[in-house]
Structure formats: structure tokens, C-alpha cells
Amino acid sequence: MTLESAGYVTDVTYIPGFYPQLAPTAIRHIAALNRVTPPALDKGFRYVELGCGLGRALTTLAAADPRGSFVGVDINPSHTSQATREAEAGGLSNARFVTADFAHLPDDIRDADFITLHGVWSWVAPEVRADILRIARERLAPGGLLLVSYNAMPGWAHLLPIRGILRQYAALRKGDTAQRAREAVDYLAFQRDQQAKYFLDNPGASKYVDTMRELDPRYLAHEYLNEHWTSFYFTEVAAQFASAGLTFTGSLPVHMNFWDLCVPPSFQELFRTTTDRLVTEAHKDFCANTMFRWDLFAKDPRPLPDAAARIRAADDLHYRVARPGITLPYSANLGIVTSTVTGAPYDTLLEILAGPGLRLSQIVADPRFAQAPPDDIARALDAGVAMRLFDVNAAPLAVAPSAPATHPRMPLAFNRSMLASELFSGRGTPLASTLTGSAITLGDFDAAILSELVSGGRDRLAERIVALMDSRQRVLNHEGKPVTDPAERLRRVEEGCAAFQETIFPALVEQGIVDHGPAAG
Numbered sequence: 001m002t003l004e005s006a007g008y009v010t011d012v013t014y015i016p017g018f019y020p021q022l023a024p025t026a027i028r029h030i031a032a033l034n035r036v037t038p039p040a041l042d043k044g045f046r047y048v049e050l051g052c053g054l055g056r057a058l059t060t061l062a063a064a065d066p067r068g069s070f071v072g073v074d075i076n077p078s079h080t081s082q083a084t085r086e087a088e089a090g091g092l093s094n095a096r097f098v099t100a101d102f103a104h105l106p107d108d109i110r111d112a113d114f115i116t117l118h119g120v121w122s123w124v125a126p127e128v129r130a131d132i133l134r135i136a137r138e139r140l141a142p143g144g145l146l147l148v149s150y151n152a153m154p155g156w157a158h159l160l161p162i163r164g165i166l167r168q169y170a171a172l173r174k175g176d177t178a179q180r181a182r183e184a185v186d187y188l189a190f191q192r193d194q195q196a197k198y199f200l201d202n203p204g205a206s207k208y209v210d211t212m213r214e215l216d217p218r219y220l221a222h223e224y225l226n227e228h229w230t231s232f233y234f235t236e237v238a239a240q241f242a243s244a245g246l247t248f249t250g251s252l253p254v255h256m257n258f259w260d261l262c263v264p265p266s267f268q269e270l271f272r273t274t275t276d277r278l279v280t281e282a283h284k285d286f287c288a289n290t291m292f293r294w295d296l297f298a299k300d301p302r303p304l305p306d307a308a309a310r311i312r313a314a315d316d317l318h319y320r321v322a323r324p325g326i327t328l329p330y331s332a333n334l335g336i337v338t339s340t341v342t343g344a345p346y347d348t349l350l351e352i353l354a355g356p357g358l359r360l361s362q363i364v365a366d367p368r369f370a371q372a373p374p375d376d377i378a379r380a381l382d383a384g385v386a387m388r389l390f391d392v393n394a395a396p397l398a399v400a401p402s403a404p405a406t407h408p409r410m411p412l413a414f415n416r417s418m419l420a421s422e423l424f425s426g427r428g429t430p431l432a433s434t435l436t437g438s439a440i441t442l443g444d445f446d447a448a449i450l451s452e453l454v455s456g457g458r459d460r461l462a463e464r465i466v467a468l469m470d471s472r473q474r475v476l477n478h479e480g481k482p483v484t485d486p487a488e489r490l491r492r493v494e495e496g497c498a499a500f501q502e503t504i505f506p507a508l509v510e511q512g513i514v515d516h517g518p519a520a521g
């Protein structure tokens with residue numbers, strides 16, 4: 001099969017991105033909370049990403065967990081060669097990239113503990129989806145987990161005509177796919193501004209045009225101009241993976257596993273009486289008008305009947321309070337419904353998880369939970385993670401010293417290389433953490449501050465950043481307008497540095513991304 005016959009855009013390379021949903025820690029927590037044994041990591045594991053694009057997620061995850069062996073597969077050689085360069089520059093010996101069509105995966109890619117595919121399933125031809133299902137059936141180890149993301153119905157229903165007209169208009173234009181995508185979005189905006197009736201009848205679609213205008217044309221090209229773009233109902237995807245012998249196990253983000261956090265109170269009685277998870281999921285998508293899903297499937301899932309079994313299978317996961325200053329009652333709105341927790345066991349959980357983090361076995365062993373069934377504690381903990389009250393990490397985090405650092409260091413070569421290559425790229429810069437098993441993504445300005453801190457310490461930090469911005473011809477904007485007055489610019493950069501030191505820097509130290517270095521004297 002040639003690149004062209006796959007019906008997938010190949011003349012424009014994609015954009016790099018890190019997606020925390022792909023991290024083994026996040027995936028394993030979803031399995032564990034849904035009472036399925038996740039693959040163990042301690043003796044090493046195999047992770048395969050299908051359609052890895054520029055490989056940014058894979059390289060970052062490989063840096064975050066040296067125990068794993070990571071393979072990225074993509075049909076586009078310019079994607080895999082760029083990803084390979086990134087892995088080499090970051091000194092990664094546990095990540096490799098293979099240029100291959102899913103129809104012809106090399107034999108040595110097998111017995112995977114994790115297979116992930118993000119931004120692939122909805123965008124490829126039916127025969128390519130059949131190849132993916134074959135890979136899922138044949139290359140996932142028993143007990144292995146597969147994470148697939150896709151554009152979902154019914155959330156996409158009112159936007160389908162946009163994609164149709166976009167493709168038809170783009171086909172009439174000249175230039176590469178990104179250029180044609182940009183012109184097609186301008187045409188959509190023209191239709192909208194001239195009050196085409198479709199837009200008058202679909203105000204959500206009308207608003208969406210503005211979102212599209214903000215997007216990178218390379219993203220637009222890959223998102224909308226592939227021949228076989230399709231959005232799926234959950235039941236269709238679950239049935240397809242069932243045909244490959246995989247069982248639906250749960251979804252990301254975490255709150256999607258709690259229907260009471262996703263559907264308004266008026267529906268709750270209906271859901272309470274439904275015991276079939278597949279039915280619940282389908283109806284939940286209507287209540288929430290879901291337009292994107294991240295679904296987890298397991299091959300030969302091994303059930304975890306209770307908290308004791310979960311502790312035996314996944315006690316390397318560490319839980320901690322998500323950020324300082326959280327008090328009870330605590331409310332979270334996860335898009336559709338506002339939920340509130342207060343009292344026991346959250347009061348005790350907030351207290352004991354305020355430190356670097358604890359395992360489930362340590363949490364249930366707290367004497368204050370002596371009378372509480374461990375299953376109830378585990379459930380409360382998971383609901384707390386869903387509501388962003390608690391985080392799940394691969395290890396206890398480091399304790400940040402109170403004095404500011406004079407000259408911090410970054411222990412991972414990958415992070416040093418990422419910071420240097422992504423400086424002012426206009427994209428986020430992911431920095432891998434072996435403690436979270438994931439990464440923090442810094443914006444351009446914060447990445448520049450960190451880069452200067454690491455290379456030259458705190459001395460005259462703001463002045464050096466201004467000089468760096470000048471050398472890269474970067475403009476500082478405030479409230480959407482460029483700051484031209486030099487004194488004001490320096491003052492705003494100083495403010496940015498202070499905010500960085502106060503909020504972002506401690507998080508980087510806690511996650512082990514930065515070694516604190518000698519304290520300020």
C-alpha cells in the first residue's frame with residue numbers, strides 16, 4: 001500500500017504534542033479503578049504507539065519511565081525520522097520508531113503490555129481500522145491494555161456538515177493540504193459571516209468556526225482533510241474491539257468512569273437502574289453530548305474483586321492532594337454537573353495525602369480508617385481523583401525546599417534537549433518526570449525562564465530573558481497588545497519570573513524535573 005492509497009494526508013507533517021492520557025500511570029489507574037488488573041511495570045514493560053506522528057508523546061513517556069521499552073509506529077517517514085532524531089538528541093535508549101503501515105507491522109513488535117493510538121481511529125480508512133484490530137488481537141499480551149481515542153457521536157453531529165463543505169472546498173484549491181485547509185476555513189468563516197442558513201440554524205457550529213481559525217493549518221489538514229474521517233458511536237467502537245477479543249474497561253479522563261459526575265441529576269435515577277456498562281456509556285454520551293472519547297480495552301482482563309486484590313496488583317500507584325489550599329466542602333464542575341464532597345473520608349484523605357503521596361495499602365492502613373471498608377476508601381479516592389482533588393503518580397514526589405534555588409539543574413538529558421530545541425517554538429514544551437511517570441507542559445515564556453535559570457542561575461534573570469527574547473525577535477504581549485516600552489517590558493518580565501518561582505518552580509522540583517541546586521544565600 002502506498003502512502004497515497006491509504007487515503008491519509010502525507011504531504012504535510014503533523015504537529016508534535018504530548019498527551020498525559022497516554023501515560024502508563026494514567027492508563028493503569030483507569031484499569032484499577034474499573035477492577036481490572038493493570039500490567040505490572042517493575043520488571044519492565046512493552047509499550048507500542050500506533051500512528052505516533054512526530055513521536056513527542058512516546059519520547060516523553062520513555063524519558064519518564066526507563067523501565068519501559070517504547071516503540072512508535074507510523075507510515076510517514078518524515079514523522080518517524082524526526083521522532084528518531086528527537087529520541088537520539090534526548091539520549092533515550094528505550095524508545096525507537098518504525099516506519100510501517102499497520103498492515104505490515106514488523107514481527108518483533110509483539111506481546112505489548114500497552115498499545116495506544118491517539119488521533120488515528122477516526123481518521124483512517126476502514127481497511128486500516130481492520131489492520132489495527134488485527135494488531136490488537138495478535139500483538140497485545142494477555143492482560144494487556146489498549147487505549148484508543150476517537151471523534152464521538154452525538155457531539156460531532158452538528159459539525160459533520162462543516163467537515164463535508166471544508167473537504168469539498170479544499171479539493172478545489174491549489175497548494176499543499178495545509179494551505180488548502182486554511183483557505184477552506186476562511187471560506188467557512190465567509191459562509192458564516194454572510195449568515196448561511198446552516199450557521200443560523202446551528203449556533204454551535206457557527207462558534208466552532210472561530211475555534212478552527214485559531215488552529216494550526218497542519219492540524220486542520222490532518223484533522224479534517226483525510227478521505228476517511230468518521231465519528232463513531234461508543235457502541236460501534238466497543239463492538240469492533242470486542243470482535244478482536246478485547247473488553248471495554250473504562251475511559252479517560254477519570255470522571256468519565258463515574259456516570260454521576262457526567263449526567264445531570266434529572267437523569268440519575270435512570271442510570272441508577274441500569275447495570276449494563278455498555279448501555280450506560282451509550283446513554284451517557286447523549287446526556288453529555290460527547291464529541292471525543294478515550295476508551296480503554298483489555299485483552300483477557302483479570303478481575304480485581306476487591307481493594308485487597310487491587311493492592312496486590314497496583315500498589316505502586318501513589319495518591320496525593322492535587323494542589324495546596326484545598327478545603328472541604330470541595331466542589332468540582334466537570335462540564336455538565338457540579339458535584340460536592342465533604343466530611344468523611346475526605347477530611348482524613350486530605351490530611352494524609354497532603355505530603356509526597358501514599359499507596360492504597362498505606363491509606364487503608366491509617367488507624368482512622370480502621371472501621372471503614374477498604375473498598376469504600378478506594379472508591380472515595382478514585383472519585384477524588386476524578387474531581388481533581390487528588391493526583392495519581394508513579395512514585396512519592398520530592399519535597400521542595402522553602403528557599404529559592406540559585407542555580408537549579410535538570411537531571412534528565414531528554415528535558416535539557418527538549419528545553420533547548422523547543423525554545424520559543426510557540427508550542428508547549430513537555431518535561432518528563434520519572435516521579436509522576438508523565439510530564440509537565442510549560443508555555444513558551446515559562447520554558448524560557450527555566451532555560452535561563454538552568455543555564456545562568458537567578459542573577460539578573462529578567463534582564464537575560466529580555467535579551468533572549470530580543471535575540472529571538474520575540475515580542476512580549478500584554479492583554480493582546482505588544483509591550484514596546486523597555487521599562488514596562490522589564491517590569492512585566494520580572495513579574496513573570498516571580499510568578500514562575502512561586503508556582504511552577506516548586507512543582508518542577510516536586511516532580512524531580514529540576515534538582516533544586518544550592519539554595520540562595
Ligand SMILES: C[S@@+](CC[C@H](N)C(=O)[O-])C[C@H]1O[C@@H](n2cnc3c(N)ncnc32)[C@H](O)[C@@H]1O
Pocket residue numbers: 006008014015016017050051052053054073074075076079100101102103117118119120123124128222223
Ligand atoms: C492525526 S496523526 C496523530 C499523530 C499522533 N498520535 C498525535 O496525536 O500527535 C495520525 C498519524 O497516523 C499515521 N497513519 C495513518 N495511517 C497509517 C497507517 N496505515 N499505518 C501507519 N500509520 C498511519 C499518520 O501518518 C499520522 O502520523
